[in-house]
Amino acid sequence: MPRLIKQAYGAMTGGTSWAYTTLGSTADGKYHDVYSKCRLTTMRVHITGGLSDSNSFEMGLSEDTAGEHPITGLIKQTKTNSLINLTAKGCVSWTLDQDYIVTSDATSAGKLYFWWKNNGSDTPTIKVYLTFSET
């Protein structure tokens, strides 16, 4: 049997200081809350506007809105051109491939918090797609 995969979603306007967006389900049913026991597989961070070139940024996933219960640690994207086309949008695809089981530290079961900080001066808008699956 193939693994059942689903996707959680969040969007935010990033800045030069740390901020987070909530990843989980959407009202239209296209995206889903993260299972309490699952495998986090692929995270796609997609710059949608406000940043013509992504010069480096830092990111990570946390179980709580304070960022005190991180689950990935700091992930740095240092490539100066994370674009596939300088006239189009930037994107980073990150392979997580790690197991996750919700803990009592989670702010809200089913939600994860994507923390992000841009090291440039822009305030880009981004979309985050987190794919997760059965273990």
Add this chain to the structure above:
Amino acid sequence: MPRLTKAMNTQEVAAAAADTWKAIKVGAGTLGNTIPAKTRLTTLVIQVTDKDRRTDGFKFGLSEDEAGNHPITGLLEVDLDNHKSTDPDNQASFSHALNTDYIATDGADNQGCLWFWWQCDDVATTVRVTLHVSET
């Protein structure tokens, strides 16, 4: 049970020009199979079909749309160094392990296909692209 895998091939495609981006459709509507809406992107193979015009390297990526506004891999690069063929008289090739889960979003131009964005360094050559996908 083994994973069911499928491959999507393009025809031989010429670069627009050296150091110039070009989007090539992969999947539904081309020679290949339809890319499932939920799948695992496994392996990308790029074969240089013109052995007389061998490029030093490629920049490439996959996008959900022809305009490149909904990229899914970000920028990938390979340095061919003119020696990525098994025999200097034969065609160059390289493969890239993607191993990422993919679920189609509203950003996709068409369900069932993706766009291979590609730029070859210094020399405008021709390539054939094969994208392997599998059951998750």
